[in-house]
Amino acid sequence: MIENRKYYVQTIFIVIGIIFLIKLFSIQVMDSRYKLAAENNVINKVIEYPYRGLIYDRNNKIIVHNTPVYDIMVVPKEVEVADTIRFCSLFDITKEEFEAKILAAKKYSYIKQSLFFPQVNNEEFARIQDDLVEYKGFYPVARTIRSYPEPVLANGLGYIGEVSKNQLAKDTTNYYKSGDYIGISGLEAAYEKELRGKRGVKYKLVNVRGIEKGSFNDGAFDSASVPGNNLVSSIDLELQKYAEFLMKDKVGSIVAIEPATGEILALVNSPSYDPGLLAGRKYSSNFQALSQDTLKPLFNRPVMATYRPGSVFKLVQSLVALQEGVITPGTRIVCNRGIINCHGAHTNEDLHGAIKFSCNPYFYQTFRKIINQGKAPKMNVDSRIGLSMWDEYLDRLGFGRTLGVDIPNEKGGLVPKPSYYNRYYGEGGWNFYTIYSLSIGEGELLTTPLQVANLAAILANRGYFIAPHLARGIDTPDAFLKINYKREDTGIDAEHFTTVVDAMAEIVDGTARIAKVKDVEICGKTGTVENKNSFDHSAFMAFAPKENPKIALSVYVENAGWGGGVAAAISGLLIEKYVKGEVAANREWVENYVMTKAYLNNLK
Structure with missing residues (x-):
């Protein structure tokens, strides 16, 4: 039995050896692939x-x-x-x-x-x-x-x-x-x-x-x-080119949106750079140079820069106050400049007039009515309740959070909550009189240009917005895949937009008339954004036409002064370019005003 087992083992080894010899013969003689690979030395x-x-x-x-x-x-x-x-x-x-x-x-x-x-x-x-x-x-x-x-x-x-x-x-x-x-x-x-x-x-x-x-x-x-x-x-290339031309040698941003769809028509960062600089063999050296540029061309201002919104925010206060029922369109408030300073010649305005003349005391009192509604006996508790409610409105209007634009690094700005003030003043250590600067878009409030353009779209739509985005769809070999974006309702009744929008139309007929375009009814609001380091920033938001709007936008030009100046001028030119297809010859003086920086003469 043991002797037979020895033969079995020898037979197995012989069979395995024969198999290896056959495989080796196949590789070295029969299969030319391996011979060719060996001769040429590399696959x-x-x-x-x-x-x-x-x-x-x-x-x-x-x-x-x-x-x-x-x-x-x-x-x-x-x-x-x-x-x-x-x-x-x-x-x-x-x-x-x-x-x-x-x-x-x-x-x-x-x-x-x-x-x-x-x-x-x-x-x-x-x-x-x-x-x-x-x-x-x-x-x-x-x-x-x-x-x-x-x-x-x-x-x-x-x-x-x-x-x-x-x-x-x-x-x-x-x-x-x-x-x-x-x-x-x-x-x-x-x-x-x-x-x-x-x-x-x-x-x-x-x-x-x-x-x-x-x-x-x-x-x-x-x-x-x-x-x-x-x-x-979603970009309109011709509008984008013209917008970048108008922002040449300036610091700031432009965001233009189609209100009905949320599609971004133009997204301008200034200063920017030639995208070709970051394509090719010199990418590293060009990127280093751009990174070290003190004007920060790589910093995407439309979605990353945060500013105090200034007077633009009075439109938000109007909508919240109307929805809360603390004022009506006919509510009149005396322009008491002993409480907070104001500008222009006006005295006892209703809401329409307060928006038109951008009356600071009116919105001071309006904000007070929003925050202190007598829902608690102690003012500090009442203010906390009121501010929490106000925060919820602002969240629905797209402030204090990201909007979900489809490019990276979007910032959400800042809408201070009660917890924010509790950290600085302690629980119960603050009330309306601590935070009243929020009433006119100042104080701790911070917004991005994208959020302000989105506000213009909300006003154009009378109460809702589609998440702003840069991509319409993906074109595959088989089909065009349209991307669907979420609609967000603000919870503010459409009827409350009537007074606000009507007043915005009169602003363009009045203090911001440099934005006025023949046969196009533009609704806008100026914003002069306080800047402690230099001249104020010029800001303007608008949509047009008033009925069936095609474009909503925000324009920010840093250190350029009053919002009814260069920001309004740029807005009018862009609206004219988009709605009419070209800027009229008799409006070249507006373009020259923008490009020659004539607006700076008023700041000296």
């Missing part, structure tokens, strides 16, 4: 990067497209460079730079491809292509970078850059690899998954001179790249 894995999706404006004009470039990759194990000086001359680098790049590649991997020299454009690649094949270990990989027909909307579009180590670590899908590009900010970041497409891969046989000899195994292991989907934005 080169080539990543095929997809075309990133294009971005269009609302009228199907291209805002962002792609330009082909070549990344030069290196496999350190394969590198053979006899004449380093000649090789370096191809890329205009020094010998020290060459050695540093090779060292970095070795640290990454001795046998895997890594980036040696990025983004060689077509002209440069045509110049070096014939010489490059003489150097083993270097492989060109085709990819694309972003290109911009018009140098506008930089902060809204955002930019793409090489994926960082932190981003790679956070990528739970394992989609990204070192050397990949990813959307960093703006629409490029917000819609990264839709725009990026899907990588492909090709396995190519390469001879000792680096020349391709065909696909490995007839491409059986290859996969094709899939282009990204296109993004159709």
